[in-house]
Amino acid sequence: xxxxxxxxxxxxxxxxxxxxxxxxxxxxxxxxxxxxxxxxxxxxxxxxxxxxxxxxxxxxxxxxxxxxxxxxxxxxxxxxxxxxxxxxxxxxxxxxxxxxxxxxxxxxxxxxxxxxxxxxxxxxxxxxxxxxxxxxxxxxxxxxxxxxxxxxxxxxxxxxxxxxxxxxxxxxxxxxxxxxxxxxxxxxxxxxxxxxxxxxxxxxxxxxxxxxxxxxxxxxxxxxxxxxxxxxxxxxxxxxxxxxxxxxxxxxxxxxxxxxxxxxxxxxxxxxxxxxxxxxxxxxxxxxxxxxxxxxxxxxxxxxxxxxxxxxxxxxxxxxxxxxxxxxxxxxxxxxxxxxxxxxxxxxx
Numbered sequence: 001x002x003x004x005x006x007x008x009x010x011x012x013x014x015x016x017x018x019x020x021x022x023x024x025x026x027x028x029x030x031x032x033x034x035x036x037x038x039x040x041x042x043x044x045x046x047x048x049x050x051x052x053x054x055x056x057x058x059x060x061x062x063x064x065x066x067x068x069x070x071x072x073x074x075x076x077x078x079x080x081x082x083x084x085x086x087x088x089x090x091x092x093x094x095x096x097x098x099x100x101x102x103x104x105x106x107x108x109x110x111x112x113x114x115x116x117x118x119x120x121x122x123x124x125x126x127x128x129x130x131x132x133x134x135x136x137x138x139x140x141x142x143x144x145x146x147x148x149x150x151x152x153x154x155x156x157x158x159x160x161x162x163x164x165x166x167x168x169x170x171x172x173x174x175x176x177x178x179x180x181x182x183x184x185x186x187x188x189x190x191x192x193x194x195x196x197x198x199x200x201x202x203x204x205x206x207x208x209x210x211x212x213x214x215x216x217x218x219x220x221x222x223x224x225x226x227x228x229x230x231x232x233x234x235x236x237x238x239x240x241x242x243x244x245x246x247x248x249x250x251x252x253x254x255x256x257x258x259x260x261x262x263x264x265x266x267x268x269x270x271x272x273x274x275x276x277x278x279x280x281x282x283x284x285x286x287x288x289x290x291x292x293x294x295x296x297x298x299x300x301x302x303x304x305x306x307x308x309x310x311x312x313x314x315x316x317x318x319x320x321x322x323x324x325x326x327x328x329x330x331x332x333x334x335x336x337x338x339x340x341x342x343x344x345x346x347x348x349x
Contacts (some may be wrong), residue, residue, distance in 0.1 A: 032101035099149030102142025109135030127307025171238035177245030181209030229255035251308025256328030278317035
């Protein structure tokens, strides 16, 4: 065997970077849980000062800060540590348009299922969303919610043909696969004349979503139901939304047909899915790596735990979504908007 030393060293460098990032994920979640990033965003601090701000142990905080500085998540100057404006933007505001710790919370929660996912590879069985660690549900919301805050009302809904005017006048919305209700709450807040009926098959998520809606003051305009995407109740919806969930379903075609049936004749289905190309080669990039990795632990196992015969995965691509929508009887389909992490499609009857 002839080993190319340059290629080997390049791979080892990649491996070390990945190993550091893997272990550092736990430290990011610690920073999230203990409020280290928010506290550091208020001003530079020594380990002792940050420990005092957060009522934690100085020795642990010192080691945490050193690792964060080594990874470029905080800046180091002498015995003091700081967050740049860019670092604070990404790490210190869970209600902002970007909150990186949520992604790590989701990742660590998903990885706790590794023994069961390994066995699923052998057996071909599925693992339902409801069977995962609770951090998966909270982390998923914190991973996607910032993108919804940044894009849903400012750009995605306005990109749909005639939809925003309906919402301002008063429309019926069904938010399918709503999770903890982040998208439902945002739409209710932005369009007070409209009502939202939100549904998800995971009852524990629905319970928390109800609380989130009440805390946001929109419980009078958002109703919740524990129901699968092919069974949610109601009819004559002006808008149906599915946010980052169609690819998780075991029977997305059945869900699409049900959505078509409950839309008004001029209603719209907004489909938000992970950004993806139609071929593997198009997805061999950092975003594709993230989504394929999450999909292996979450999306494909969940789909395989349900009847229906589909397992689209998180990188299904536009052609696969278009085919599904067409097979369900929709006659119009287009990509209405996109971000580095999401594609937004519009389907009409």
